[in-house]
Amino acid sequence: MKWLYIALVLIAGCVRPVPGPAPPPVPPVPIVEPITPAPLTVVVVKDNASLGQLPSSQVAALMSENIRGYCQTHCKFGSDGKTPEYRSYQWATDVSLQSEGVRAAFKTAVDDAKGSRVPWLVVNNGKTGFSGPYPATEAEVLTILQRYGGA
Amino acid sequence: MIIIDESNWRDHAGENGVIIDPSGQRRKAGCFARRTPVGAVKCAAPANYPLIPRNEWASRSRDIKAARADTRSLLKAKGIPAFDQEQTSTCHAQSAALAVMVNRARQGEATVILSPGSIAGPVTGYRDEGAYIEDDLQQIVDHGAASIDFVPTNQISRRGWKAGAEENALLHRVTGWYDMGPRDSEMFARCATRVLLGDPVCVAYNWWSHAVTLTFLVEIAPGVFAFEFRNSWGASYGDDGYGLLVEGKGTPDAAYSPFQSTASMM
Numbered sequence: 001m002k003w004l005y006i007a008l009v010l011i012a013g014c015v016r017p018v019p020g021p022a023p024p025p026v027p028p029v030p031i032v033e034p035i036t037p038a039p040l041t042v043v044v045v046k047d048n049a050s051l052g053q054l055p056s057s058q059v060a061a062l063m064s065e066n067i068r069g070y071c072q073t074h075c076k077f078g079s080d081g082k083t084p085e086y087r088s089y090q091w092a093t094d095v096s097l098q099s100e101g102v103r104a105a106f107k108t109a110v111d112d113a114k115g116s117r118v119p120w121l122v123v124n125n126g127k128t129g130f131s132g133p134y135p136a137t138e139a140e141v142l143t144i145l146q147r148y149g150g151a
Numbered sequence: 152m153i154i155i156d157e158s159n160w161r162d163h164a165g166e167n168g169v170i171i172d173p174s175g176q177r178r179k180a181g182c183f184a185r186r187t188p189v190g191a192v193k194c195a196a197p198a199n200y201p202l203i204p205r206n207e208w209a210s211r212s213r214d215i216k217a218a219r220a221d222t223r224s225l226l227k228a229k230g231i232p233a234f235d236q237e238q239t240s241t242c243h244a245q246s247a248a249l250a251v252m253v254n255r256a257r258q259g260e261a262t263v264i265l266s267p268g269s270i271a272g273p274v275t276g277y278r279d280e281g282a283y284i285e286d287d288l289q290q291i292v293d294h295g296a297a298s299i300d301f302v303p304t305n306q307i308s309r310r311g312w313k314a315g316a317e318e319n320a321l322l323h324r325v326t327g328w329y330d331m332g333p334r335d336s337e338m339f340a341r342c343a344t345r346v347l348l349g350d351p352v353c354v355a356y357n358w359w360s361h362a363v364t365l366t367f368l369v370e371i372a373p374g375v376f377a378f379e380f381r382n383s384w385g386a387s388y389g390d391d392g393y394g395l396l397v398e399g400k401g402t403p404d405a406a407y408s409p410f411q412s413t414a415s416m417m
Contacts (some may be wrong), residue, residue, distance in 0.1 A: 056211045
């Protein structure tokens with residue numbers, strides 16, 4: 001048994017591993033500029049008629065008091081100095097009387113949604129922002145808002 | 152909390168155009184439910200949206216309440232007080248004005264307390280009379296509702312309107328209403344769907360000769376649902392102006408819900 005063990009060790013030592021395919025090159029890690037939180041413009045665009053088909057958590061997130069409260073303290077104010085730039089509109093709303101920031105965010109939603117009628121969220125802090133389908137939960141929305149607007 | 156159901160509705164109903172409210176105050180009846188056939192109200196779209204299934208009502212109601220996303224929480228956060236129509240017949244306009252304010256609040260527009268008098272006056276020829284809600288809706292679509300800074304809350308006559316009231320009212324128009332009628336087996340479900348999505352519903356009850364605004368749906372016992380409504384009889388009515396109308400007597404004879412208001416400038 002001892003000789004068999006020694007023979008196996010010797011054979012194993014003679015076997016060279018077959019070289020496999022080269023590992024894929026590691027992509028360079030992009031340098032991510034840290035986001036500097038700044039006052040936000042937040043626009044939600046939705047289709048009122050189909051809201052009843054959304055999950056309950058998403059409907060609650062669309063109307064959430066916590067999100068409204070966050071926007072009250074982290075959004076830019078309108079020309080009256082007290083109304084935050086946080087809007088929730090139908091897709092076919094005429095926003096021509098709104099501020100430049102709200103108009104731009106609304107246009108971003110319309111352009112990015114490409115005809116989709118799922119609820120859409122646009123967050124803009126003046127330098128960078130988010131545009132995408134409205135998340136399914138309040139927590140996810142708050143995470144996005146805090147990323148661009150700070151805690 | 153005031154709960155109106157099949158067993159006690161007569162205690163709340165009026166007679167000969169007068170309703171005695173729970174505090175003993177005489178209130179004028181002021182609303183006729185419907186004049187125009189369903190589908191023919193010029194300013195309203197048919198309520199052909201998908202209904203939230205009844206077996207989801209209780210859980211959705213709980214979820215929304217837990218997130219303080221219901222209309223009552225919104226009105227409280229915005230500091231929008233209960234209307235008091237006092238000795239006028241303007242419940243039709245009070246109901247509509249509150250619905251517009253809720254819709255504007257949902258959109259994130261600046262908080263403006265709107266004057267029911269600025270709606271009721273033109274609709275009734277500036278007389279203290281009852282009216283059909285559909286006429287108030289058309290007035291709001293065409294001309295809007297002015298701030299109480301321009302027209303006092305219950306000012307019906309033209310006297311007392313400040314200069315610029317008409318221009319101010321144009322900033323507070325509704326551009327889309329749902330007509331939820333007729334009062335059939337799905338009327339309650341159509342209204343329930345809207346309030347569970349955060350939209351107010353202006354309703355009229357023939358038995359009450361009165362109009363109020365539905366704000367939410369609550370399950371008061373297993374499988375038993377009631378609309379939370381805000382009345383226009385001041386904050387002393389019920390719980391800060393709110394009461395409950397249980398399915399059955401709470402199913403309205405006419406109902407309309409705004410889904411879009413003017414995106415007005417700050």
